[in-house]
Amino acid sequence: MNRFAELLDALAYEPSRNNKLRMMTDYFRRTEDPERGYALAAMTGALSFTHAKPGIIRTLIAERTDPVLFDMSYDYVGDLSETVALMWPTPARDDDRRNSTPPTLAEVVQTLETAGKTDLPRLLTDWLDDLDETGRWALLKLITGSLRIGVSARLAKTAVAALGNLPPNEIEEVWHGLEPPYIDLFGWIEGREPKPDTRNPAPFRTPMLAHALDEEADFKALSPSDFVAEWKWDGIRVQAVTGIDAQGARVQKLYSRTGEDISGSFPDLVDAFSGEDFGEIAIDGELLILREGLVEPFSTLQQRLNRKTVSAKLVQQYPAHIRAYDLLSEGGEDLRALTFVERRARLEILVARLAHARLDLSSRVHFDDWEALAQARRDPAGAGAGADAEAIEGVMLKRMDSIYVPGRPKGLWYKWKRDPFNVDAVLMYAQRGHGKRSSFYSDYTFGVWRGEELVPVGKAYFGFTDQELIELDRYVRNHTRNRFGPVRELDFSHDVGLVLEVAFEGLNRSTRHKSGVAMRFPRVARIRWEKPARDADNLDVLEALLKGND
Numbered sequence: 001m002n003r004f005a006e007l008l009d010a011l012a013y014e015p016s017r018n019n020k021l022r023m024m025t026d027y028f029r030r031t032e033d034p035e036r037g038y039a040l041a042a043m044t045g046a047l048s049f050t051h052a053k054p055g056i057i058r059t060l061i062a063e064r065t066d067p068v069l070f071d072m073s074y075d076y077v078g079d080l081s082e083t084v085a086l087m088w089p090t091p092a093r094d095d096d097r098r099n100s101t102p103p104t105l106a107e108v109v110q111t112l113e114t115a116g117k118t119d120l121p122r123l124l125t126d127w128l129d130d131l132d133e134t135g136r137w138a139l140l141k142l143i144t145g146s147l148r149i150g151v152s153a154r155l156a157k158t159a160v161a162a163l164g165n166l167p168p169n170e171i172e173e174v175w176h177g178l179e180p181p182y183i184d185l186f187g188w189i190e191g192r193e194p195k196p197d198t199r200n201p202a203p204f205r206t207p208m209l210a211h212a213l214d215e216e217a218d219f220k221a222l223s224p225s226d227f228v229a230e231w232k233w234d235g236i237r238v239q240a241v242t243g244i245d246a247q248g249a250r251v252q253k254l255y256s257r258t259g260e261d262i263s264g265s266f267p268d269l270v271d272a273f274s275g276e277d278f279g280e281i282a283i284d285g286e287l288l289i290l291r292e293g294l295v296e297p298f299s300t301l302q303q304r305l306n307r308k309t310v311s312a313k314l315v316q317q318y319p320a321h322i323r324a325y326d327l328l329s330e331g332g333e334d335l336r337a338l339t340f341v342e343r344r345a346r347l348e349i350l351v352a353r354l355a356h357a358r359l360d361l362s363s364r365v366h367f368d369d370w371e372a373l374a375q376a377r378r379d380p381a382g383a384g385a386g387a388d389a390e391a392i393e394g395v396m397l398k399r400m401d402s403i404y405v406p407g408r409p410k411g412l413w414y415k416w417k418r419d420p421f422n423v424d425a426v427l428m429y430a431q432r433g434h435g436k437r438s439s440f441y442s443d444y445t446f447g448v449w450r451g452e453e454l455v456p457v458g459k460a461y462f463g464f465t466d467q468e469l470i471e472l473d474r475y476v477r478n479h480t481r482n483r484f485g486p487v488r489e490l491d492f493s494h495d496v497g498l499v500l501e502v503a504f505e506g507l508n509r510s511t512r513h514k515s516g517v518a519m520r521f522p523r524v525a526r527i528r529w530e531k532p533a534r535d536a537d538n539l540d541v542l543e544a545l546l547k548g549n550d
Contacts, residue, residue: 001131003031004039004105005138012064012149024159028186037181037471038109040160040249042142044153045260047109051117052143054507061126063088066390071148077439078432078486081140084128090138091129092270102130108139148434153258164189169206169406172259178370201243202253204261205282205328205336206406210396210413218414225228228340228400229365229373231385232393232415234298234506234520235288236305238262240269240322240359241329242278250274252289257288265307268315269322281350285362288391289318295391299508299518322353325362325396328522336404365395373397377416393505394418400482421545422481422525424536426454427498430476431487433461440469441488444524446500447515450539454492455515456543460502463523472527497533501526507545517542 007027014020024043028036041047061070061084070087076274077083099397103111108127115123124143128136141147157175158168166189177198187193237257246253252270254263263270266287274349289296289304296318304310304318327347328336335343352362367373373395376383380392394417402412425446433442447454464472475498482489491497503525510518517539 001103001105001108001127001139002135003027004035004042005095005131005135007039008138008141008147008149009134013071014150016335017155019247020155021159021162024093024156025162026153028160028163033183033186034106034181034405035104037183037186038105040156040182041109042105042147043149043151043156043179045147048145048230049112049143051115051120052112052145054080055139056120056124056146057081057140057144059062060121060128066388073482075486079107079434079438081137081144081146083272084140085133088128100126100130102132102135103127105236107144108142109180112143143177146434153260157376160185160189164191167406172201172206172406173203174303176204176253176261177258177400182426199246199441200319201245201251201280202241202282202380203243204241204255204259205241206259207237207239207257207284208326208404208406208413209408210415211248211408211410213397213416214415215416218239222397224367224369224373225467226395226399226401228344229376230362230396230398231365231380232396232417233286233288233295233323233362234393235286235295235301235323238274238285238287239328240283240285240323241281241282241398242273252278265304269320269358272356277354277513280329280332281327283322283324283347283359285322287323288323290321292321294321294386297391297506297508298520299510314353320358322359323361323362339401339403344519360488378419383448390506392418417505420505420525422501423448423457424499424528424531424534425457425502426492426536427475427490427500428454428456428492429487437469440473442469442473442522444472444500445458446502448539448542449534452494452516455539456513457539458502458504458522460500460522460524462529463503463525468527492533494534495532497536498500499528499531499533499536500510500524501528507542511547515542517540 001513007023010023011020011036014023027039031039040045064085071085073087074080074083077086111123127139131139131422136392145449148465154168157171161168161171173345174185174196177200178196183198184193188195241253241255243251252263252273253261253265254269287301300318300506304314304320307314310389324347327343327350329344330350335346348361365373365376367376377395381389385392393464397414397416399412425448427444428447429445430441431443432438432517433440443459445456445459447456474492479491479492480488502522503523504519504522506520509516512518
C-alpha cells in the first residue's frame with residue numbers, strides 16, 4: 001500500500017503528462033500481480049466500497065484527537081483524508097502488533113469486498129496504525145472514492161499499453177469485458193498470454209477527437225472544399241452500441257466519451273434501441289434532451305447525468321435523445337476505415353430506415369468559403385439551425401476523406417466554438433482546492449449586483465496562471481470576514497472587493513440559485529485589480545442574455 005501511496009503522491013504533484021505516463025508505466029512494470037491490477041482499477045474508477053463513508057473516518061479521528069484542534073486543522077487543510085492522515089497518532093506497539101506490517105493494496109481491496117459495516121472501524125484503525133502519513137492519505141482517498149491525482153482513466157490505460165508498446169485503443173476495446181485485478185490483461189500486454197477474449201457483443205470504440213480551430217493559422221492552410229461542417233450541440237458525446245451475445249440475446253450499451261458505461265442512467269435510450277431493426281450497430285453522436293423536437297439547454301441534461309437510480313417520472317420529464325453524426329460499425333462490419341463521406345452516407349440511410357423518435361441525424365452546415373462558415377457560426381438561427389439555435393456551441397469541421405482514427409489526429413477534425421460571453425463579477429467566497437491545490441484557496445464563487453445587493457451567479461476554479469493563483473490566495477487570506485469550515489467569505493461592498501472578468505459558454509434560468517441564473521463552463525478570464533467593485537456588472541446584463549434565449 002505504501003508503494004502505491006508514493007505513486008499517487010508523486011502523480012498528484014507532477015504537472016507533465018509524459019512524466020505521469022512514465023511513472024505509471026514504471027510502477028506497473030515493477031509491481032507484481034494482483035497489486036498492480038488493483039492499482040489500475042483504483043486509477044480508472046473501477047473500485048467502490050459500499051460501507052466506507054466519511055462519517056466513519058470522522059468518528060475514528062474524533063476518538064483520538066482534540067475536536068477543536070481537528071476542526072482548526074481541517075479548516076486550514078481543507079481535505080478530510082489529508083487532515084486525518086497528518087493527525088492520526090502513532091500508536092504504541094504492544095506485543096500483539098509489534099510485528100505487524102503495512103497492508104498491501106490487494107489486501108485492502110480484497111478485505112473490503114467481503115467486510116461488513118461493523119468490521120470497518122476495526123479494519124481502518126489497524127491499517128491506519130500500520131501505515132505512514134502518505135499511506136494513510138492514499139488509503140482514505142481510495143476507500144471514500146475521492147482519488148483526484150490529475151490522472152484520467154484513459155491516461156492510466158495508456159500507461160499499461162506502453163508496457164507492450166501497444167496503442168491505447170486496443171486496451172479500450174477489450175476493457176469492458178475485464179475485471180480487476182486484470183491478470184489476463186497484463187499477461188497479454190507482456191506477451192505471456194493471448195489477447196483476452198472478452199466476447200463483448202457491444203464493445204466501446206476509442207473515439208476520434210477534434211482539435212480547436214486556430215482561425216488565423218488554420219484557415220490559411222486549409223481548403224474549404226476539403227471539409228464538411230456540422231453544428232456542435234451542447235450535450236455530451238456518447239456511443240450507442242447494439243449487438244447479439246453468444247446466446248443470441250440482444251445487448252444494448254451506452255458509453256460516454258471516456259468509455260464509461262452509462263446505460264444504467266439512461267434506461268429509456270437502452271430500451272429504445274432494443275428493437276431487431278437496429279441489428280448490430282455502433283453510432284457516435286451527441287446525447288441531448290429533446291422536448292417537442294427542440295434541444296434543451298445543458299442544464300436540463302444535467303438532471304439525467306450521473307444518476308444511480310432513474311425514476312419513471314425523471315425519464316418522462318427529461319426524455320433522452322441521440323443526435324447521430326458518425327457510424328462506426330453496422331451488421332458486424334467495422335466502418336472506421338471508410339472515409340467520412342462514405343460513413344455519413346451509410347449513417348443517413350440507417351437513420352432514415354430506423355425512423356426512430358429517439359434518434360435523428362446531425363444536420364450539415366452549408367458553406368462555400370470560410371467567411372460564410374464564420375457567419376453561420378455567429379448566427380446559427382440565420383443559417384437554418386432552427387428555434388433551438390441557442391443550444392449550439394459552434395461548428396465542427398470534418399475532412400471529407402478522413403477515416404475514423406482513435407485519439408486526436410492532426411488535420412482531420414476541428415471544433416470551432418462560438419465566442420464566450422463575458423461578465424465582470426465580484427469575488428464573494430473562496431474554498432480550498434484538492435491535490436496540489438489543497439493549500440490554496442482556488443475555488444471562487446462570484447456575484448453581480450442586483451440593486452445594492454451582490455447575488456452569486458457562478459463558481460470557477462480555473463482560467464488563471466499559477467502565479468495568479470498565489471496572488472488570489474493571498475488576497476483571500478487578507479480579506480476574509482467570515483469562515484464556514486473550509487470556505488471563506490470575503491469583504492465585499494460597493495467600495496471594497498475584487499472584480500473578476502468571467503468568461504462562460506452560455507446561461508440558463510435556475511431555481512437553485514438566488515440570482516435565478518446558472519452559467520455554463522465559467523472560468524476566470526482576467527483579474528481586474530484596478531476595477532472598483534461598484535463597477536462590476538448588474539444582473540440585468542445576464543437577464544438580457546436570458547431573454548434572448550427565451
